[in-house]
Amino acid sequence: MAIALLAAVSYALRAGGLLLRDDNAVIDRYAGPLTAGILASLIVSNSLTAGTDLTIDARLVGVAVATIAALARLPLALTLILAVAATALTRLLT
Amino acid sequence: MKPWLTIAGIGAAIGSYGFAFGVLAATSGLGWVAVLVMSTLVYGGGAQAAFVGALAIGTPATALVSGVLVNLRLGIYGTIANRILAAESLPRRLVGVHLASDETIALTAGAEPEARTSTYWLSGVVFFVIWATTTLAGVLAGDAIGDPETLGLDAAFPSVFVALLLPMLNAPATRLAAAAAAVVTLVVTPHVAAGLPILAAAGTALVAAALLGRASKR
Secondary structure, rough: HHHHHHHHHHHHHHHHHHHOOOOOOOHHHHHHHHHHHHHHHHHHHHHEEOOOEEOOOHHHHHHHHHHHHHHOOOOHHHHHHHHHHHHHHHHHHO | OHHHHHHHHHHHHHHHHHHHHHHHHHOOOOOOOHHHHHHHHOOEEEEEEEEOOOOOOOOHHHHHHHHHHOOOHHHHHHHHHHOOOOOOOOOHHHHHHOOOOOHHHHHHHHHOOHHHHHHHHHHHHHHHHHHHHHHHHHHHHHOOOOOOOHHOHHHHHHHHHHHHHHHHOHHHHHHHHHHHHHHHHHHHHHEEEEOHHHHHHHHHHHHHHHHHHHHOOO
8 A cells, every 4th residue: 555655656756747848948957967966965875874874884885996997987887896896895804 | 888888787786776675675574566566666766665664664654755755856857857758749758757767867867969868768668677677586586695785786876876977077067066965965864854865965956056057157
């Protein structure tokens, strides 16, 4: 039941965006900074938080490795493998 | 970079996270039907994880609220998806908007303007299928796998987000927006419910971009 409600609300939120006018120049101008901000927020919340607590753990090593790999313009799949391996290795050693 | 290579890379991250989520859901006592329904109809990794996490310590009602809070950002993605799908018919837009996710929106924002609609559909369908199948595989594998964190799978998402974000930081507005959003997320997270920090960060990013735009006009 709760799952069905969550599904309904999620679709309503997505579809709500369809009600806006098509010729919205504001969205064009702000979509870039907005996406960058959301990604930055997701990076922080997925690497430095657990629930509502701030934590530092092995994920941070993985993200650091991913940053270096991405700056070196390695393919995304390789970046991902290196980051996951570095995180697993850090957990193994600590 | 070739688009399909990027889609494959992000798809691998979604698959790892999906599998990890499936295992987590199984250890929380959810069956494969519930997971499959959730993955196809809710279709939001963060919200599903928050739902299962809250269900483990609370009631279905708190789980519902947690999931909805995490998914509030889908309203923003819906407006962006609507822009990308502007040339499509209404039925196609109604289907397409369901595919809006962190990954499809970020990937499409980085694509060439003329390739945005096709990038959105291709990545959206691929990611949806990967998410549904890997979460199902995870819940079926269940306890046999052990702790997915031992494999480092929880680092997959932030790593992919880093790889998506870095190329976007070529403009002052996106740099400022990203930095401000990161700081706000860190500051706000301990004080509010899950799902709200990202909204505060999104608002901050918009304000930062607007202020920079105004300052540069002077």
